Amino acid sequence: MGEMFCFQCQQTAHNTGCEGKAGVCGKKSDTANFQDELTGALIGLARAVKSAKPTKAADELVLKGLFTTITNVNFNNETINTLLAQVNAEKEKIAADAENYDVQQIWDADEDIRSLKSLILFGMRGMAAYAYHAFALGFTSQKVTTFFYDGLYAVGEDYGMDELLPLVLKTGEANYKCMELLDKANTESYGTPVPTEVPLTIEKGPFIVVSGHDLHDLKLLLEQTKDKGINIYTHSEMLPAHGYPELKKYPHLKGNFGTAWQSQQSEFHNIPAPILFTTNCLMPVRQSYADRVFTTSVVSYPELVHIGEDKDFTPVIEKALECGGYEEDHPMTGINGGTTVTTGFAHGTVLSVAGKVIDLVKQGKIKHFFLIGGCDGAAPGRSYYTEFAKKTPIDTVILTLACGKYRLNDLKLGEIEGIPRIMDMGQCNDAYSAIKVALALADAFGCGVNELPLSLILSWYEQKAVAILLSLLYLGIKNIYLGPTLPAFISPNVLQVLVEKYNITPISTPEEDLKKILG
Structure with missing residues (x-):
């Protein structure tokens, strides 16, 4: 071939x-x-x-x-x-x-x-x-x-x-x-997401880790594991599931396992539990956990057990019981050492406190909004997003989404009069939530989205991020900072069009970019 x-x-x-x-x-x-x-x-x-x-x-x-x-x-x-x-x-x-x-x-x-x-x-x-x-x-x-x-x-x-x-x-x-x-x-x-604090500790006993984005698969697994003594933990982009009322009501949906997708080969090493992949991002599977990885939907990997369209998760459940889980509670942390993360700040929640947010902006207590998020990857340059978040002034708010949030979602940056400084809006598709909030703020201040004190600092890895970028351009949103590198498939001429029309800017250093944005 x-x-x-x-x-x-x-x-x-x-x-x-x-x-x-x-x-x-x-x-x-x-x-x-x-x-x-x-x-x-x-x-x-x-x-x-x-x-x-x-x-x-x-x-x-x-x-x-x-x-x-x-x-x-x-x-x-x-x-x-x-x-x-x-x-x-x-x-x-x-x-x-x-x-x-x-x-x-x-x-x-x-x-x-x-x-x-x-x-x-x-x-x-x-x-x-x-x-x-x-x-x-x-x-x-x-x-x-x-x-x-x-x-x-x-x-x-x-x-x-x-x-x-x-x-x-x-x-x-x-x-x-x-x-x-x-x-x-x-x-x-599943209802409108609500802010939810999610523990990163894995409780003792049998458990299943669910990765990917498909909430429907998670719901079916929660149903099939009811009263079986098996706890369910989300991984990577499945984390926002904890915010949905209809999923929260399952007491055995316990917490989140590990960090972003690109750490899975080390975090899944010898894990005493099965992992179910419902979408990307699956990495080549290592021997130390290959017998415990299951796929479903369009995810597929040679020689792994695939759960077909009947969605009978019995093999995953049996494997969880056989593995038995950890003998004692197993503490894990985010990449910045935090022991919990919070999710559930979708547009329904943020817009319910929009009046308060608008007042805080008018009083000068919130000076700027940053949307820092997107797809994560393993390249060393991605520490930029953590550093950027840490360096944002205390009178600014960070909206985050997609797996890029794992660079910063366990940071404790405090609140501004009850409004958290970091708000996790959900999965990559929840860029829709961020857009809704931006449009509502623009409406409230009687200005265009590009006149708002809002900056988009986006990381991209795969094709869902490309789709979101194109949606932002369709909406006429300008001044997007994009990294860690620009797409290899964008030619110099096409890049020129995007720069001239939308002022797309490659990221530099957190210090330089913050200075450019905040003056």
Whole structure:
């Protein structure tokens, strides 16, 4: 199959692209090439839909197919090829003459075309994850679904910059609608999140660690482990689950295990419990815990037990009882040594105290808001986000979300008249919450979002962060600080457009950036 090419994540080799036998994420070249083939088949499916009507099966396959190609989701050739066969079969049913696309054409294209098509494709991959979580809860949007077909079709066409540039913003618009849909799905299913302090100590006895983003899978596991003497702990992006009333009511949802996804290989080493992955970020699994990792949904890894669509978690439950957990309570800490973290500050909560926040701004007691968050990764430069948070003045408030929050969410930075200085708004898709709060503040002060005393300091790692960035640009939000490096797939010309139009700025040092922002 030849060597791979992949540059969709922040940690891509030399910040230019992973080539050769394997990617930095651990994905092998044949797997990367099968994922490209799957993408080409999805473009073929979009071409089929252009000439006929989409089916419900096609709608679901587009979500699954795009989601499967996100970084750290699927390392398993077998499941990728099964999905590829399903996509091809559905395409034949809809319009047999629709041809699949060779994705290599994107990687070989003129750098500006490659850059714009990558922004659209990677943005859609991120959006597909959000759409899939909403779909799991029975929520869909015709506008979002239609955009997947339109976007995929466009990526396979011989379009120039004039046609592709507006599509980049349309991807952001579609993702904004998709995050709104998922917010509705989550709150209607589980209630409006409330601020909740979450312990980082693992109590003695059998337990299961649940990683990823899918609240539906967590709910099903909580139901199936009721009264079985097994405690459930969230990991990484599952932490915000503790804020939802309908999930909080399970007494065996106890706390959070460990820190962000990139520490899993050391934190899961010899853990006396099983780990269930519901979405990314799964890293290559080490021998010391490989017999205890389970996958479900589109997550897949060779030789691991996969929980199918029946969602019968019996093998995970049996493994938890067999492992037995820790013999004594096992204290863990955040990366700054904290023993608890707080979550649940979604837009419902923050806007319920908006009046007080606005008064504190008017009185000069809150001078500035920072949104510090995004996807985390293992690169050393990411300590920037911890340092930045520590250096923010005491009359400023930090909103945080996504796994980037693990850089700072155990810091104790105090309060401003009862308003916490750090507010965890949730998962990466809860960027929707942050946007809602920003729009409400702008409305209250009778100004545009860009005139607010609000700065966005974002970290990115994978394609969901790309989708969110595109949503922010669609909303016209400017002056975003982005790091730890700029995307390898953004060409100098495309970057120039983004800098001129939106003043996107690469991060420098916390001191320099704070000085620039606060003057």
